[in-house]
Amino acid sequence: MTSQRKTYNWAVLGCGKIARKFVSDLKLLPNARLYAAAARDLSRAQEFAGELGFEVAYGSYEALVSDPKVDVVYIATPHSHHREHALLCLSHQKAVLCEKALAMNSNEVNEMMACARENNTFLMEAFWTMFQPSYQKAMEILRSGELGKLKIVRSDFAFNAPYLEDKRLYNVKLGGGSLLDIGIYPVFAALTSLGLPETIKTFADFSPTGSEESISVICKYADGAMANLTSSFSSYSPTQTEYFCEKGHMVLTPRWFTPTHITVWKEGGEVTTYPNEHKQGFGYQYEAEHVMKCLDQNRIESPVMSWQMSRDLMKFLDRIRIDAGIFFPDHDKNLFF
Known part of the structure; x- marks a missing residue:
């Protein structure tokens, strides 16, 4: 007899082209629930959520991370904003899968990882390759x-x-x-x-x-x-x-x-x-599946796409x-x- 895996409520922060591709693959995973989408423009978030099947839409990122039902956030904004958005999610103890480049420089990467450690919250760079x-x-x-x-x-x-x-x-x-x-x-x-x-x-x-x-x-x-x-x-x-x-x-x-x-x-x-x-x-489903396995194991860091790998890359x-x-x-x- 096998135990049923936990279903995770996924949220998307930034509703652009890459997010649409990622979400289309997320739908292939039975334990991934399309829960929330957020953009700076509420109408854009609502359009994205309606088209792709998310349950709720937010017109601010602060509202997204304040939702207690959100388990993990996929950050798909330009890399110039990754530090800001990752710190926002991590400080609210939302697990983060953040698109590459993880940040703009090594100082920002180190700050993001320190925040993840301080909040005991998962963080991984979304290097799908x-x-x-x-x-x-x-x-x-x-x-x-x-x-x-x-x-x-x-x-x-x-x-x-x-x-x-x-x-x-x-x-x-x-x-x-x-x-x-x-x-x-x-x-x-x-x-x-x-x-x-x-x-x-x-x-x-x-x-x-x-x-x-x-x-x-x-x-x-x-x-x-x-x-x-x-x-x-x-x-x-x-x-x-x-x-x-x-x-x-x-x-x-x-x-x-x-x-x-x-x-x-x-x-x-x-x-x-x-x-x-x-x-x-x-092919994005492979990294998403890995993230959920890490969360199942209460990890804050991936053993595959590790923090050290992201540090070395930056x-x-x-x-x-x-x-x-x-x-x-x-x-x-x-x-x-």
Whole structure:
């Protein structure tokens, strides 16, 4: 006889495009209840809630976190506001799954984690790639040693976005720039396979708003390994990740950060393809399911997407920004590295 799992009341803070995708996958989980949606504009929250099937809608985030029925909040606002909104939720002891980048810099990340610890409340960065079966399989192959030592990681993410200076992608006040929006994925690919680099060299091109439009990062590791990472809003790329090893190489095909398939080449000509076996949704349900398992176990930190992983990821991004000269005046005034 198996015990029935607890059902959690989910709330969404910020009713944009990414939230719609996440919620569509949340519906695939039987122990996830679509309870509340909140936006600064009540009519927008009501429209979102009505369309997606939430029970209540709020026109302020303060009202959302004051609702005693809310168990866990998915934060889907621009990353320039993640610190503010996460601290609001955590101080009301609402578990938090916060979109990436978790914050704007390491100081903000540390403040959010300190608040989670002080309130004994769960916090996790919503880096959905970490929970994709295909990505977990790729990491398993690298760790197995069957391809020998990993020597080079090459990862990219680029698309040609229209230049709209007031919109999130180019607005410095909203953390605009390709690095924190999509460049975080190639950085994540290097971090999870090689760790933090010894040396970083960057080349960046900036838009008229002062936001970084394209960036290329070369990383060198103490053991001789290297990583070549690229992101851009001004061109298209294959959007794939390649791992070059001593005894072969492995490729995660386009849109590698979502459920995808893997091809492995070994010296001698052997080729193995691991097909994408993902059947439903976009792939956000895996991280949501993990969050609820952590809550079942009374955890405040994920053992998979740990606080240390998020700290290291933000430290990596901070070092890239320093080398490239990417600066966010509203956030970096008191930032020391």
